[in-house]
Amino acid sequence: MVMDKQPPSESRPGRKRSEESRRAILVAAFELVGEVGYAGLTIEGIANRAGCGKQTIYRWWPSRAHVLLEALAVKADLYVTNADHGSYGDDLRAFLEDTFRLGRQQRVVDILRALMAEAQINEEFGQLFRSAFLQRRRDALQAVLDRALARGDLPPRPAASTVLDIVFGTLWYRLLATRRPVGNDLVEELTATLAQAA
Amino acid sequence: MVMDKQPPSESRPGRKRSEESRRAILVAAFELVGEVGYAGLTIEGIANRAGCGKQTIYRWWPSRAHVLLEALAVKADLYVTNADHGSYGDDLRAFLEDTFRLGRQQRVVDILRALMAEAQINEEFGQLFRSAFLQRRRDALQAVLDRALARGDLPPRPAASTVLDIVFGTLWYRLLATRRPVGNDLVEELTATLAQAA
Amino acid sequence: MVMDKQPPSESRPGRKRSEESRRAILVAAFELVGEVGYAGLTIEGIANRAGCGKQTIYRWWPSRAHVLLEALAVKADLYVTNADHGSYGDDLRAFLEDTFRLGRQQRVVDILRALMAEAQINEEFGQLFRSAFLQRRRDALQAVLDRALARGDLPPRPAASTVLDIVFGTLWYRLLATRRPVGNDLVEELTATLAQAA
Amino acid sequence: MVMDKQPPSESRPGRKRSEESRRAILVAAFELVGEVGYAGLTIEGIANRAGCGKQTIYRWWPSRAHVLLEALAVKADLYVTNADHGSYGDDLRAFLEDTFRLGRQQRVVDILRALMAEAQINEEFGQLFRSAFLQRRRDALQAVLDRALARGDLPPRPAASTVLDIVFGTLWYRLLATRRPVGNDLVEELTATLAQAA
């Protein structure tokens, strides 16, 4: 997940970016957000915990949210499998199970809520979050729908893009609004609602 | 919508709360958030614009989000009708049309996104936002579902609470994540998906 | 010695300037410069020592040198007497003794050197230092010369303004360049050189 | 004027010091101090202007003031002649004219003021400035006095060391405190005051 400035691949003069500092910063951000919450997370705090200067953070990330997004990518297994289970219903169920599994890790959920919040407030981060995180999730589910379409077992309604909105919308709404855990009962209901014979 | 401290109803000595200041503060908050965005909205800025002291704001609201929520309640018509249209499908369609209408007012959408963001970051406000705003929306839709249940035309799946999550989840996801406008096509797809004979 | 912003004399709304903070800041600056030297004197350090916020310093003084100048005015007796001793020679000798007495207090000398240095580097402070400090010294000696002129015992050379330059020049050069103490031998030599019959 | 680290004269392995960089650094320092003032003069700025790395400056000079002192030595003709004019009065007058000539070059004066200021704040530089600059001036005038003593036309008062303090004190005071130009009238007044028959 490319989300920070990339050094040009050709060799440049000068000292190289410190991989040690980068890791220390990501670890510090991940730990701190668990300890003091996103509201209490500061660049200064991350720098202190990581044992680096503030400038080293500002050099590579534009905001604490950018740091946290990369920390999440490093810490959490955010990827879903894309195996063919033979039918749209089974593919969809598998996708939802994979996805919802993340939604049960409190630390990950707290970070996701914070990042989605920041994406509403900070437009620069919002664009990155949508393109580098949210869109990738949509792409993964889109692959399932494409396969169903090719296979011929995709119900005519709702339209594919609406399926994406319903699936991710329901998941995010649970995280952001009701705060109820996302369980397998929800997997079943969504699968039944979306994959049933129309 | 009770969201700020209430002066005791029994008469007390001392100067009364200034309704003029209250209005000026709500108007200032509403205007400012449109001009500088939620990230740039500050208590000091509101006080300056409203021509009042900061203390007057802190006396009656705990945070800028609380002010904004009340400003929204004053400015926008947030309520939906609850007329009986004869069938679950028609009731649901009417509810969605009413609700989505709000989602096409950019100023209102921007404020809603900011408030949902703040609700993730500020737990005190989060509780208020969920109970005083989000839950009321759910209650309104629940009334539609209750009527359908009584009428006997509510499909067995998905469960009522899942319908709520799907409807509001899809709406919020459009606002927060895809930023695509919520149009009547979505109304039809949701109605068809949720109210069809299973 | 007026050297910081003056609140208008007419009563204004709002909380009054804290005299307690003002004193704490001046004391802290005076103590700190003795402990860490002018190079190590920082606004942040003064604020910490004084138990106040940095803004409270910035609100009333434009730079650490301005603080230090006022601290010096509070701490040190910078004024010289102006009694008539009957002759130019005796008046001059008395003035020099009064003035040089300050030059033997190490803490005061260190601060004066720092302020003269800052006056070279910071033009805004330079103007204040010249008008509020250096010129007042010159005025005091000028009074001695005016009396001698009226009395008729002022040698025709050097011109009065040159006498000022020689007296203060020699003193400051000792402080800044040679760092040799200014003793009574110098008083006698200057008196003899400047007040002798030409 | 020896004021920076000297590479050992014996031949050593490795690349030789770049004379080109040395000149570029001195020129850059001299130009920059004229453009942005001493307060705005930074090692980074010098390095950028000179097209060299910061390390190359730190390798050879301990501070920006050291660089500036050497730049001044390169740029300005700081030396005074020491011809015998036959009498103490004429020797002194010639010395003062030579010396004051420098005091009319604004760029040089600005640098001298900055260096004297730095000498008050930075003890390491202060020692160098006194021994490598100020003392040399005193030595030159001392030679004039020595010759007058040998010749027999040195007035008994003031003492030689006091003459030095008065001459340089008056000059520096004009530069640092009054900022009035040092003109030939001052030369005459000092000559008359110090070289007259007592």
Next chain:
DNA sequence: GTGTAATCGAGACGGTACGTCGCGTCTTGTT
């Protein structure tokens, strides 16, 4: 009317973090 009490606008206060600047040091690859 005359306290007494709560509100108001104004603005200073002690704090915290911001994002920037420059310090002096340390790689890194080249000369």
Next chain:
DNA sequence: AACAAGACGCGACGTACCGTCTCGATTACAC
């Protein structure tokens, strides 16, 4: 070894707001 380049840990800068605390003025009820 010195060089240009540039990242690094560090510390202070001056600013922005936070939420609190005087101030004096205003406004209402209770006596």
